[in-house]
Amino acid sequence: MTKGAPSAISPALRDALSQWLSHLGALNDASDHTVNAYRADVTEFLDFLARHHGGAAGLDQLRAVETRDLRAWMAHARAEGRGARTLARALSALKSFARWLADREAGFDATAILSARAPRHQRPLPRPLDEDAARAVTETISDEKAEAWVRARDAAVVSLLYGCGLRISEALGLTGRDSARIATPGGSLTILGKGGKERMVPVLPATAEAVAAYQRLCPWDIAPQSPLFRGMRGGPLNPRLIARAMESVRLRLGLPASATPHALRHSFATHLLSAGGDLRAIQELLGHANLSTTQVYTGVDTARLMEAYRAAHPRAKSAG
Structure with a gap:
């Protein structure tokens, strides 16, 4: 049958x-x-x-x-x-x-x-960039041959991914109305994420500056209801263009293939956790419905700690 x-x-x-x-x-x-x-x-x-x-x-x-x-x-x-x-x-x-x-x-x-239970599966660990690599990506995302407004646009997008933990779809879904909220001192964004879950995300000054720089150079009028980020012909920015920019900067910086736009969101969460951020607060910032989804980053943090231990501990080095 x-x-x-x-x-x-x-x-x-x-x-x-x-x-x-x-x-x-x-x-x-x-x-x-x-x-x-x-x-x-x-x-x-x-x-x-x-x-x-x-x-x-x-x-x-x-x-x-x-x-x-x-x-x-x-x-x-x-x-x-x-x-x-x-x-x-x-x-x-x-x-x-x-x-x-x-x-x-x-x-x-x-x-x-x-009452049936599914077999357990190992959730794959995210692969974030280290802090220096994440910073380098946000500063050098675009090819120097690109137009100034395009370089500013790409820098603003990746600043939102790394500085606010946004998904690429969330960043590219922002409108001119959202840019006014970003520009406000101590500004924040209201993001509608997966499953219609709404969350409030604070905007760092560096991210606000990156968005403001893009707006100053953008050749297209950004009305409150229109897309904030534009393509070369003025239409909504295709996420594939940001993916290509990441591919390019990855090659220039010698980063692994896992250095994708989504890796910047992983980096946002992992670096917050490493700095002592509260897991539930990070859950809210990421828009995860369940804490278990966010807890995967504790595994990343532990893995990084063990790597550092194996690299630096005298007994670990002698055992190798």
Whole structure:
């Protein structure tokens, strides 16, 4: 049977799946990409359930799911090469569907599914730049042959990434109205991040100066509602241009391939933590919904500490 084939799912369950996906898109404002990923994840589980027990997967079969069925599914998925992170996402989708069914279908007990645990996965450590490299990037981001306003523009963008911890999409989403807030002494920005989460970010004087320098040189009129950062023809700045500028400065400075625009946001968080910044305050500045997402930077800090220890401690050096 082909994975995810419609015949593996009963008409009633297929209809319920379709309604749930519509609910996700309409009420939870899920993107098309998310809806499609959830559809694939749940359909794959239902297909496995049908093959595991024989016959088409229906509401009764889903209602009878036990912990051992879920373990068998996860073991099968791992044997096929699915990583722990991908499987965790699939289980999250299945739990969301089961929770929705439990609210909708009388007698549907989702306890077995909701109590299932995904395999643990090691969150990869961010790869920040060291402080000197981050400073060098903000000061020499653009090629000297570029027009003065372009050099000032790129410097302002990377100053926002490193000085405020913004994502590239957040920096390029700023408008002329935001520039007035940046220019205010002790200014701050209200950023609408992932999932519609709003946060307040203070703006360092050096970052405010970089943005002001760009505005003075920019040949385009920056109205309050128009994009702050512009391309050569006056349209919104394409993030790919900042990525290219980072590629160029990376080669000039001899930095690793991990020196991307997003690495500057990692550097912002890591350097704050190294300087004694409070983890919860850094969480708010980054706009992370969960503290666990921010805690990955403690791993970076520990890794850097151990590197310094191995490089400097007499016993560590003699052991090498």
